[in-house]
Amino acid sequence: MTDSPLDLIGFDSLLTDEERATRDRVRAFVDSDLRPNIARWYDEGVFPREIIQPMGALGLLGMHLQGYGCAGRSAVEYGLAAAELEAGDSGLRTFVSVQGSLAMTAIHTFGSEEQKTEWLPRMARGEAIGCFGLTEPEAGSDPASMRTFARRDGDDWVITGSKRWIGLASIADIAVIWANTDAGIRGFLVPTGTPGFTATPIAQKLSMRASIQCDIVLDEVRVPASAQLPGAEGLRGPFTCLNQARYGIVWGVMGAALDSYRAALAYVQQREVFGKPVAAYQLTQQKLVDMALEIDKGFLLALQLGRLKDAGQLQPHQISVGKLNNARVAIDIAREARAMLGGNGVTLEHSPLRHANNLESVRTYEGTDEVHTLILGNAITGIPAFR
Known part of the structure; x- marks a missing residue:
C-alpha cells in the first residue's frame, strides 16, 4: 500500500529531479510550519503573518517570475508548490497567489522599471505585501x-x-x-x-x-x-494576471483533494465497525478508488497545462478546462471524504470539511463554474454566449 494515489500511475516518473525536489521542499515546509497550526488559525479566523517571510525565503512569492529577486521557477514547479500549499489550506495557497500571481505579476508584466525595482524585490522577500x-x-x-x-x-x-x-x-x-x-x-x-x-x-x-x-x-x-501601470490597457491587463492565478488553482485544488483523500484513507483503515476496518467493506473501497482516479486525472491535466505553459503554448481556454474540472472534482472529493469520516468529520481534527468549505470559495473566485463553462462553450462553438 502506497501513501499516495499518484503512485497508482507512476506520476512521479513524469517529473524531473528538480521538480520533485521543489515539491518536496514545499511539502516539508507545509508539514513543519503550516499543518500543525492550521486548525487553530482556521478556528480563530486569523491569517498567520509569521509565515510570510519564511515563504519568501523559500522562494514561493512570485516564484514564476524572472529577475528582481524572484525565484524564476518553471510553471510546473509553481504548480507543484501550489498543490502542496493547498494540501495545507486553500487560504494559505491563496496568499501566495494574491501576492505573486496577481499583484507581483501585474507589476512585473505591466509596470515601469522604476515600479518593478521599487516593489518586486521586497515583495519577493515578503517584506512588502x-x-x-x-x-x-x-x-x-x-x-x-x-x-x-x-x-x-x-x-x-x-x-x-x-x-x-x-x-x-x-x-x-x-x-x-x-x-x-x-x-x-x-x-x-x-x-x-x-x-x-x-x-x-x-x-x-x-x-x-x-x-x-x-x-x-x-x-x-x-x-x-x-x-499608472504603463503597460496595462483595457481588460488584457487584469485578465493576464487572472490567468496566472487560475493556472495555480488548477494544481492547488488537487492538493486539497489529495489531503482529503489521505485523511479519509487513514481513518477508514483504523476505524472498525461490525468487527473489521471500514476500509474492508466494498462500498468504502469503491469510494476510495473513485477518489484516487479523479485525483490522478486531475494531476495529469494540471501537468499537461504546466508543460504547455512552460513551452509558451498554453491558451486561456485550456486554463478554463483545468479550473472548471479540477475545482469541481476537488470539492466532490472533499465532501465524500468528510462523509467517510462520519460524525468525527465535522471537527477540525480532520481536514476534509475545512477543505470543502474553502473550496466553495476557490470554486467561485477567479471565474465561477458558469464563467468557465461559457469560455469553453465559446472555444468549442465559436459563439460567445455571455450576453
Missing part, C-alpha cells in the same frame, strides 16, 4: 462593468470607487487598483496609506477563515501620474 483590486460589489464575473473611476487632475490621478473580496488588502502595503478612465480600463499602484484608501476585512466567513478578504473604499484617492 500587495493586493489586487479588481472585483467590485456589483462587478464580479463582468469586470468590464466596474464603476471605479480614475480622472486626471493636473499631473495626478484621482480614483473613486469600491472593491470587494480583495485578498490581503488590510495588511497590504501596495494595492494594484483597476479603474475605468476616459481612455478605458487602466491599472494603478496605490500605496495603502494614501488618504482616502480604506480596507475593511470581511467578517463572519464560513470559508477561507485562515485568509484575509476585504472591502476597499477609494474616496478621492490622489496618486501621481507615475502610479
